[in-house]
Amino acid sequence: MGFKMVDNIWKELNQYIINDDFIFVTDRNVYNLYKDEIDEVLNGRENIYIIPSGEINKNLEELSSIYKILIKKNIDRNGKIFCLGGGVVGDLAGFAAATYKRGIEYIQIPTTLLSQVDSSIGGKTGIDFEGHKNIIGSFHFPLTTLIDTSFIHTLPEKEITCGLGEIIKYGLIEDYNFFKNIEKNIKKIYNRDMRILPTIIEKSVDIKFTIVDKDKLDLGLRQKLNLGHTIGHSIESFFKYEKYNHGEAVILGMMYESNIAYQKKLIDKEYYNEIIGVLNTLVEQPIFNSFEIKILIEYMKNDKKNRDGKISFILPTGRGTVDLFYDVEEKLIEEAILNDYKI
Numbered sequence: 444m445g446f447k448m449v450d451n452i453w454k455e456l457n458q459y460i461i462n463d464d465f466i467f468v469t470d471r472n473v474y475n476l477y478k479d480e481i482d483e484v485l486n487g488r489e490n491i492y493i494i495p496s497g498e499i500n501k502n503l504e505e506l507s508s509i510y511k512i513l514i515k516k517n518i519d520r521n522g523k524i525f526c527l528g529g530g531v532v533g534d535l536a537g538f539a540a541a542t543y544k545r546g547i548e549y550i551q552i553p554t555t556l557l558s559q560v561d562s563s564i565g566g567k568t569g570i571d572f573e574g575h576k577n578i579i580g581s582f583h584f585p586l587t588t589l590i591d592t593s594f595i596h597t598l599p600e601k602e603i604t605c606g607l608g609e610i611i612k613y614g615l616i617e618d619y620n621f622f623k624n625i626e627k628n629i630k631k632i633y634n635r636d637m638r639i640l641p642t643i644i645e646k647s648v649d650i651k652f653t654i655v656d657k658d659k660l661d662l663g664l665r666q667k668l669n670l671g672h673t674i675g676h677s678i679e680s681f682f683k684y685e686k687y688n689h690g691e692a693v694i695l696g697m698m699y700e701s702n703i704a705y706q707k708k709l710i711d712k713e714y715y716n717e718i719i720g721v722l723n724t725l726v727e728q729p730i731f732n733s734f735e736i737k738i739l740i741e742y743m744k745n746d747k748k749n750r751d752g753k754i755s756f757i758l759p760t761g762r763g764t765v766d767l768f769y770d771v772e773e774k775l776i777e778e779a780i781l782n783d784y785k786i
């Protein structure tokens with residue numbers, strides 16, 4: 444388990460590919476964009492499986508197709524899977540690695556901003572099932588995560604927003620100065636300014652890695668990574684994963700959850716306005732009526748982190764600090780979601 448920032452992933456891969464005992468898993472968009480480089484690394488071998496792009500394919504059918512190619516290529520217990528893509532490829536192919544022959548090694552090569560700063564670190568693998576997100580999965584840590592920031596150049600703007608949401612989260616949960624640094628550099632991040640992006644990505648990975656390292660199986664400290672996720676997941680589910688990507692829903696979740704923290708007087712107005720001032724420019728806020736908010740709250744009640752039937756929230760408690768709360772009244776949740784965030 445570890446990560447490495449690399450200048451040229453295609454050269455780096457030569458160190459890892461020694462024989463035929465591997466498969467690459469990638470998605471259609473990534474393959475189309477990087478076909479020449481991938482084909483050169485494969486050097487005529489057909490050890491590759493390409494899934495269609497998108498969350499909807501993080502499913503049992505694609506998992507089963509990966510098992511089939513692993514068997515067809517006679518990959519043994521010393522074999523490896525290279526997961527080249529965003530969080531969907533990483534979660535799905537990582538789960539194939541976790542379960543094939545009771546677990547083989549895999550290497551994460553994240554190609555989205557979100558996967559570079561978040562999903563490729565931490566060993567959570569899994570698939571969605573019958574509309575339930577990440578309901579089947581396991582902890583299986585990659586041999587390593589190789590991060591080449593040049594992948595960011597081909598990312599659409601929406602995917603930059605998704606990664607940015609998780610980056611801002613790291614500032615809010617752990618490091619206020621980092622948050623202020625991001626606030627100052629939002630435009631440069633969208634412009635994919637390579638004078639600052641690699642440092643921001645490495646700092647984000649460091650924060651996640653340090654937290655995960657102390658709580659690998661998500662039994663305590665790691666829960667702070669869920670800021671924005673209680674409401675964020677409910678929004679993803681409400682829109683059936685079609686309207687908001689994960690990172691965008693987390694941005695909305697962080698706005699609403701910061702509002703709850705402000706209502707509960709956990710943070711002062713100045714800090715609250717700083718948070719909202721950064722987040723409210725990134726994603727268009729949906730308008731929910733009271734009936735729809737009740738549906739959102741029902742989704743929140745199904746959250747994996749809940750205890751004794753109470754919805755759990757990670758809420759900001761100060762600049763760069765958060766804590767876990769189980770005592771949030773539904774009225775506060777409703778008020779937070781109904782609030783107009785234009786300041």
Ligand SMILES: NC(=O)c1ccc[n+]([C@@H]2O[C@H](COP(=O)([O-])OP(=O)(O)OC[C@H]3O[C@@H](n4cnc5c(N)ncnc54)[C@H](O)[C@@H]3O)[C@@H](O)[C@H]2O)c1
Binds near residue numbers: 497554561567594597
């Ligand atoms: N395991 C974890 O700890 C963890 C943490 C956060 C999120 N996740 C999961 O990650 C997934 C979201 O990941 P994501 O945001 O990377 O989504 P994704 O994998 O769907 O990628 C987003 C889009 O970007 C495209 N793409 C990928 N790399 C590209 C590149 N370099 N240039 C152009 N296009 C590119 C993909 O084809 C896709 O269309 C969700 O399933 C979420 O549940 C997992």
